[in-house]
Amino acid sequence: xxxxxxxxxxxxxxxxxxxxxxxxxxxxxxxxxxxxxxxxxxxxxxxxxxxxxxxxxxxxxxxxxxxxxxxxxxxxxxxxxxxxxxxxxxxxxxxxxxxxxxxxxxxxxxxxxxxxxxxxxxxxxxxxxxxxxxxxxxxxxxxxxxxxxxxxxxxxxxxxxxxxxxxxxxxxxxxxxxxxxxxxxxx
Amino acid sequence: xxxxxxxxxxxxxxxxxxxxxxxxxxxxxxxxxxxxxxxxxxxxxxxxxxxxxxxxxxxxxxxxxxxxxxxxxxxxxxxx
Numbered sequence: 001x002x003x004x005x006x007x008x009x010x011x012x013x014x015x016x017x018x019x020x021x022x023x024x025x026x027x028x029x030x031x032x033x034x035x036x037x038x039x040x041x042x043x044x045x046x047x048x049x050x051x052x053x054x055x056x057x058x059x060x061x062x063x064x065x066x067x068x069x070x071x072x073x074x075x076x077x078x079x080x081x082x083x084x085x086x087x088x089x090x091x092x093x094x095x096x097x098x099x100x101x102x103x104x105x106x107x108x109x110x111x112x113x114x115x116x117x118x119x120x121x122x123x124x125x126x127x128x129x130x131x132x133x134x135x136x137x138x139x140x141x142x143x144x145x146x147x148x149x150x151x152x153x154x155x156x157x158x159x160x161x162x163x164x165x166x167x168x169x170x171x172x173x174x175x176x177x178x179x180x181x182x183x184x185x186x187x
Numbered sequence: 188x189x190x191x192x193x194x195x196x197x198x199x200x201x202x203x204x205x206x207x208x209x210x211x212x213x214x215x216x217x218x219x220x221x222x223x224x225x226x227x228x229x230x231x232x233x234x235x236x237x238x239x240x241x242x243x244x245x246x247x248x249x250x251x252x253x254x255x256x257x258x259x260x261x262x263x264x265x266x267x
Contacts, residue, residue: 043253108209109225109226129229129248135251135253135254139256178230178231178247178248179230179248
């Protein structure tokens with residue numbers, strides 16, 4: 001390694017900035033637009049972690065990622081307003097997920113209400129439009145519906161349970177390149 | 188939601204009929220017809236699966252795409 005290169009590196013990581021411990025950063029640095037390479041790096045890494053986890057743990061990978069997502073959901077939703085009604089809880093959830101996921105409550109045209117009762121279970125269809133998990137999977141050429149999707153499932157279930165105090169379950173109905181249909185089963 | 192099937196392009200393979208969970212499509216005279224467009228939730232998996240690229244959706248929400256690799260696109264632009 002040449003001395004010139006080392007000097008160049010030192011130069012790149014040196015500034016005259018005075019950093020005080022009491023100064024709290026109020027915005028991301030650098031600007032989000034300049035973070036594209038970082039985002040791709042994170043997506044790539046996430047994809048590789050999930051692929052390796054699946055290779056080693058097999059179907060057990062789903063349980064691990066679901067559990068991780070659920071804990072995260074409980075943790076984040078702890079600070080949100082507690083709601084008993086599912087509609088209100090979903091509203092809180094959409095605030096919680098803003099920027100990472102966007103979803104809407106959906107129903108087929110033959111159903112009259114969004115809360116559907118069928119075969120002894122009560123559920124709501126959710127269509128996830130923007131989803132960072134789907135982006136990551138497609139970036140890495142991985143199938144949808146696998147362990148990385150389970151993190152989102154756990155996250156939603158954990159958050160709904162925390163907000164409403166009711167047990168819930170999320171099932172995949174269909175996955176697509178532009179949106180995914182999921183079923184939120186309420187217990 | 189408005190779904191248009193190009194009848195000249197459709198090969199009648201029925202993949203969209205099998206794939207759609209909401210039974211939006213039906214095969215009529217060996218051509219796919221969107222019989223329940225209001226049941227479409229815009230996943231666009233029918234677009235991905237259609238070998239003839241015969242489908243067109245109007246009034247759909249296009250999800251954000253973060254997965255496009257800018258470096259690859261840059262290289263493609265130079266080549267194409």
